[in-house]
Amino acid sequence: MSSSRMHLAAFVTAGPGRPGGWRYPGSVPGWLSAGYYQNIARTLEDARFDLAFFADILSVPDRFGGSPDTQLRNGALGSMRLDPLHVLSSMGAVTSHLGLAATVSTTYAQPFTVARSFATLDHLTEGRAAWNVVTSFQESEARNFNRDEQFPREQRYERADEFLEVAGKLWDSWEDDALVLDTEQPLFADPDRVHPIRHKGDWFTVQGPLNVPRPPQGYPVVIQAGASAKGKDFAARWSDVIFCSHASLESAQDFYKEIKERAAAHGRDPEAVKILPSIAPVVGATTAIAQQTFEELFDLVxxxxxxxxxxxxxxxxxxxxxxxxxxxxxxxxxxxxxxxxxxxxxxxxxxxxxxxxxxxxGRVEGGFIGTATEVADGLEEWFGRGACDGFMVQAPYQPGGFEDFTRHVVPELQKRGLFRKDYEGSTLRENLGLPRVQSGEWANRVRRAAEAAR
Amino acid sequence: MSSSRMHLAAFVTAGPGRPGGWRYPGSVPGWLSAGYYQNIARTLEDARFDLAFFADILSVPDRFGGSPDTQLRNGALGSMRLDPLHVLSSMGAVTSHLGLAATVSTTYAQPFTVARSFATLDHLTEGRAAWNVVTSFQESEARNFNRDEQFPREQRYERADEFLEVAGKLWDSWEDDALVLDTEQPLFADPDRVHPIRHKGDWFTVQGPLNVPRPPQGYPVVIQAGASAKGKDFAARWSDVIFCSHASLESAQDFYKEIKERAAAHGRDPEAVKILPSIAPVVGATTAIAQQTFEELFDLVxxxxxxxxxxxxxxxxxxxxxxxxxxxxxxxxxxxxxxxxxxxxxxxxxxxxxxxxxxxxGRVEGGFIGTATEVADGLEEWFGRGACDGFMVQAPYQPGGFEDFTRHVVPELQKRGLFRKDYEGSTLRENLGLPRVQSGEWANRVRRAAEAAR
Known part of the structure; x- marks a missing residue:
């Protein structure tokens, strides 16, 4: 752990949620309405969560039998997903501190669009936007975007590297004080402080500038899940937050150590990379109730x-x-x-x-099943033994699972001084303990990487 | 006019607004905050406006001298624009009836992304989404999307036709009753009612299905501004709402007649195409105050x-x-x-x-400058003499111009029975007097067009 307090993110699904969770009593089937997500947002903000996080996929996966039918019939993870960016804007409208993270693929989008989208979200939420960068790896996604098959992984990561480089240049294309708003002269924005980027690369040619001023956080918080060697290196280079999945404390510790070392190798402060393993805690008033709840949820998968x-x-x-x-x-x-x-x-x-x-x-990442005290014991152990900087909390059923966790486990963590009782700042970066990003930060990282490669 | 009541849309800018308007006293420079747009949304919904509309552009235009400097310095129309889709989601969160229209280009986006985005917005707002279709025509936009120069107009419209065809197929890829939500069987969605689209065309290859159920309105409302012959034909084929700009009543009448005829030629009900000329009324307590306001605004341009x-x-x-x-x-x-x-x-x-x-x-489209009674007289004349089905109302300065119009002109229109006092329905289509779109509607239009071309 790099601080005395852990960070908590919520893994929310803009669809039916974890396998079988939609069949659990009380799992309101409200995934199509804004109110459903806004209620989750309020629950998370009341509990002082750092952020709400949305995964995404650009197809109904058909990897099982070449057809989406099995996913659809069972309400599986990819059966239905709303566009997470709109869900976040709705959640942003009813909260003031909760961070808002959406997954957007670098393989099937353009940097101008994505940079503008997150800059807008960051302005509208006054500094609470986060981007989970994925390269997508389903053939069914490629086939929704004019391709018979996807780019090989190596190419997807090359494209992602250049995509982030361009996004950074676009966010930096307006200097922080470019918007002058002098009604007398008049001088709306100072042209000397707004710059075309004139990027020409292997994947993208983008002139710029962006048509949105620099985001409040400098850049939105960048999140990535890197499991492959290539992915881990990408995450260590670019990410502020890394999420991961581990079957044991030991493998989480190994991953934690490796990523922090890789970040340092990229010339970054290891403390500025937050690692959040995914957990799906099942909480009950007694251990037996928690176990019974787990078993009933398991039966529904x-x-x-x-x-x-x-x-x-x-x-x-x-x-x-x-x-x-x-x-x-x-x-x-x-x-x-x-x-x-x-x-x-x-x-x-x-x-x-x-x-x-x-x-x-029906697996429960981390294996945390029990009373609030027992779950908090488990989280404290992982946090205290250098396995993480906090957790990405999944709800075993949505939205009730978030309420169970925030009502029972969060107060226990707060009592132990392991989690904040109030937000430290107003932007997501402030709450994550990350500095605002200075202009040119990513350009410098790209330069250092190029020098190291020589 | 095709009904006894007019429709009112508001042309909102996710930036400084009309030329010089940002310099007018009281024009709060809040274009970067959600609250600014949410207040406009409340104002419009209180006045029973059909919809709020956002234009868009994917660059800071540099057509003047090959540089964005003049736009930036003067706070001109393209100097700064937030991504309108996020602005709409924020506005949707504080309203329940107001329609929400965003501009998205068919030239620099992909149909899967755009169809999903509007389907999501339509679900989250329970049937209030509208898409203003543009093909983009600035070289500076092409240069932000990997091109040295843009596609010729003919190609852009060919692409747009196919783009809409694919979007329609994606919205139809879930039948209306595909989401079953039977927790017992279990049967989340019925695979027999969710269909791959297997589109293969000149511009797009898209397998489908969409990963979002069919939107509440069937398809979002489609808006277009068609001024060229090509544009007019495109609008008559696809649009539910057409907006336009006319210097005189006579030219508005000619345009109105022509578009309704073109719609009929495409086998459509002319009543189902609403034509809204753009106006920028300046309203005052007396004629002299309105004139003085106009002159002061003009001085600021x-x-x-x-x-x-x-x-x-x-x-x-x-x-x-x-x-x-x-x-x-x-x-x-x-x-x-x-x-x-x-x-x-x-x-x-x-x-x-x-x-x-x-x-x-500083021009005032329609030339409506005066008291609420005088402005209402002008609008009544245009509406009564077959020049339009309502208006696209610009605020000469934002947000105050919308308050002037809604507080003074709208009650006058309501008194005369020319504008609703209450929303007729809950979806935008219902309020526009348009039927919900049945599955296959656009596929049928494409088929008819192909037959007519033979």
């Missing part, structure tokens, strides 16, 4: 729902294997970490593929 | 601000002509209607180019 999501996470068509046998060894082009996780589950618990689907869909 | 905006509207570098002589005859690749307007102004009033810049920037 449709095996093929979990399996079709695993298929897209691994990027392997799992429909081609017998459901009542074990998953054989396979080549995994997708998320390597998830494959290790399910290999271990299969071996340890002797699961068939069908059982694995349910087990994967 | 920076000549080069107006001229640099005219340069981008005409797509002609006006910096190459002497400022103290008349504008000579020029080739105009941009908006033909604006050129005719400024030719007439130049001839009639004997203006130098510098004077024309001020005159163009």
């Amino acid at each position: 449709p095996p093929l729902g979990g399996l079709s999501t695993l298929a897209y996470h691994l990027d392997v068509d799992l429909s081609t294997f017998p459901l009542d046998e074990r998953l054989p060894d396979v080549e995994v082009p997708g998320v390597e970490g998830h494959y290790q996780e399910v290999r271990e589950m299969t071996e340890r618990e002797g699961l068939t593929l069908r059982e694995l689907g349910k087990r994967y869909g | 920076p000549p080069l601000g107006g001229l640099s905006t005219l340069a981008y509207h005409l797509d002609v570098d006006l910096s190459t002509f002497p400022l103290d002589e008349r504008l000579p005859d020029v080739e105009v690749p941009g908006v033909e209607g604006h050129y005719q307007e400024v030719r007439e102004m130049t001839e009639r009033e004997g203006l130098t180019l510098r004077e024309l810049g001020k005159r163009y920037g």
